Amino acid sequence: MSSYDFAGGSLKLKGTSGGIKKKKKSKKDTKKLANAVIASGHDGTKNDVVDEAQTIKEKELHVYRKKTEAELKFEEIQRKRQTDRISKIASQSHKERVADFNKYLENLSEHYDIPKVGPG
Template sequence: MKDNEFVGGKLKLKKDIFKKDDKKGKKQKKDKNNKKESELIEKKKKKSSEKDYVHEDNDQNKNVKELIDGEDKLNDILNMNLTESEKAYHLVLKKREKQRIESILKESYRDRLQKFNDNLASLSEHFDIPKVGPG
C-alpha cells in the first residue's frame, strides 16, 4: 500500500485508565471515608438545589421535578467519558424527544383519533381486509 493511504496521528482513547503514570508500579490507596463524605456532600447539595426550585402548586412541583430529573440525566450523559460526537448525538436525541412529547401534548385524544380515522379513510380499498370464506 502507498504511504498516502494511511491516516496519520495517534488514536484518542476515551478513558483515562489507559494513560501511563509517571510512577510505575505504585498504586495510590483510596480512602473510603473521603469517598463516603463526598457522596454525602453531593446528596446535600442536590437536596438544597431541589428545594430552591420547589413551588407551592402540585402541578408546578411535578413539572419542576421532571425538569430537574431531565437535567440530571443530561448532566450524567455529558459527564460520562464520551467523545464530542457522542455527546452531540445524545443532545440531539434529547432535543428530538422533547419536541415529540410537546407535539403529542398539544393534540387532544379526540384530535389524534380524528386524524387517524381521516388517514384510514384516505387509503385505497386495496388495503382493506378481504372477505374470508365462501361467497
C-alpha cells in the first residue's frame, strides 16, 4: 500500500447501524385532533372539524414560538414599511423615476470639480 491509498466511501460512526433517517410527517395528528373534536360533541361537517383541529394545532405551535413580542412587532413594522416603499415605487411611472433621478444627479456636486478656495 502506498501512502496515497485511501479507503473510499462515507465515514461511519461506530456502534450505529446505517445512517440517520429523517422522520416523515404524518397526518395522524390532525386526524386525532379531529376525532377528539368529534368526540367532544361538535355538530358540523367534516371540513369544519378538520379546520378546528388545525386551529388547535396552530395554537399549540404558538406556545413553542421562539420570538419575543418585541421581535414580532419589529418584523411587523418592517413588513409595513416594505409594503409602503413598494407601493410608492409602483405608483411612479418609469418616466417619473428617470426625472427624479436626474434631479438628484443635478443636485450632486461634481467629484472632479476643483472647489474655489481663497480670493479670485
